[in-house]
Amino acid sequence: MATDEVHGLVKREALSDETMVINLGPQHPSTHGVLRVRLVLDGERVVDAQPVIGYLHTGFEKTAETLTYQQCNTITDRLDYLAPMTNNLAYVLAVEKMMQIEVPKRAQYIRVLFAELTRLASHLVWLGTHVMDLGAMSLFFYCMREREVILDLIEAVAGVRMNPSYFRVGGLAYDLPDGFHEKAWDFVKDFPRWMKMYRNLVEGNPLINQRLKGIAVLDRETCYQYGVTGPNIRATGLALDLRKTEPYSSYEEFEFNVPTRTEGDAYARFWVRMEEMDESLKIVEQALDKITPRGEYATRDRKVALPPRDEIYGNMEALIHQFKLVTAGFPVPAGEVYQAVEGPRGEMGFYIISDGGPKPYRWRARTPSYYNLQTLPILCRDGLVADVITAIGSIDIMLGDVDK
């Protein structure tokens, strides 16, 4: 066997016949869903890693064309099911932009509050599963336990834990329930203590540092070329955050920093997300201060938002509006629009084409994980097999988001 005389390593060309093709997944716990990666291996070294997707394809874009604008909201939840509220937000903002609807300030603040709570919940799942992939089991249980507190808050307002559809075109589905502020403030008080515990478990941990430092490096140029957004591009030193660059839903009124790192490796991405959780908590606090316990939660335009329940029983117009909205939906002026928000995984956007009817003509979800996952071959090339798992966890993909 020919060897490289200087380093004593086996030459790559000499081994081309001995490379091996192995499938990782689609049923593998560390692929975070049903992702299949076709690995070409040269011993322990990865020559190529091609993601094979589509195992969770559900045809949402076709389904949406058969639903009214208000009904489409329910399928946005199911795209990235760990961050349903930010998907809702991107979608309702897109429709509102087309219809030029003004949403009351209080509703905008509540949207910000839940977008950030969702980001926290999503990052907690990422932290737990990513660290579990690296071999640390205990953190997963803590993260899931604390995520449950956030899901309780979501359940309190929307009635369900996972697919809330709480944001509606024109505002929110319901007002905040009684006692919501106390529950939310309890969470805000407890969370820094939990964050400290997570940090103690991972910071300075030699095993985790070794598994992350210098692994799966992504430079900024590659991020541009592949449309990589979110924490992945912020780990390359660019403070690109849609909450700052194109503020929506009154984000310009909140004070927060955009954490960045410059190395672009898995370690940098890890700490960008960890620091982002602290910033999200800051926004949650400010939002809770701004939100009054009672007040307007949706636009008064009855052609768009459903009338409150008690109004329906005593008012004929309200009953007619309710009936029209539920059975026929509302028409949206013809045209096309793109609206994006900063989701936990990057730029979550919707491209909607309307032909003037009550159902979208074309409904396109620009889901961040899809574009982030495309860089997997670059992240894994010339690394080790074990680092493929690190790479998949560190770009934080969600297969519901990839396959839509």
Added chain:
Amino acid sequence: MSERSEELLDRLTQRFPDALEVVESIDQPTVVVKREELLAFAEHLKSVEGYVMFNDVLAADWFPAHPRFEVIYQVVHPESWQRFRFKCRIDEHEAVPSVVSVWPGANWPEREAYDLFGIVFEGHPQLTRIYLPDDWEGHPLRKDYPTGGNRID
């Protein structure tokens, strides 16, 4: 539309006088580019105007109108955070040039448009189905593809 995007549209129409048509849009500067000039336009947009950041490629089906398909490209100027949209209109048996050589990120979205709309991208490195199985018949996002399932009698 901001002054900046108007200047950009002026520059672009001067550079490609016969191939561009500026269209009205409520959010981003938008142009329609002729198929023959698409690749040259994309390269110009990236290297001269600085729209290096890829955002998305999607398609729309305007059945039964002609030209039937619209391929929509979205790119971003990252330093000034300006978005730009350009479209290419093609008919059913025409192909569009692939922009993978300009923005490598267009690889998967173009495969997706091929899979779900049946649009052929010339020069794409691996134009195969991405979501559906290889032996699937038809292209589901086309407007003449039935939304219901198989009929049961």
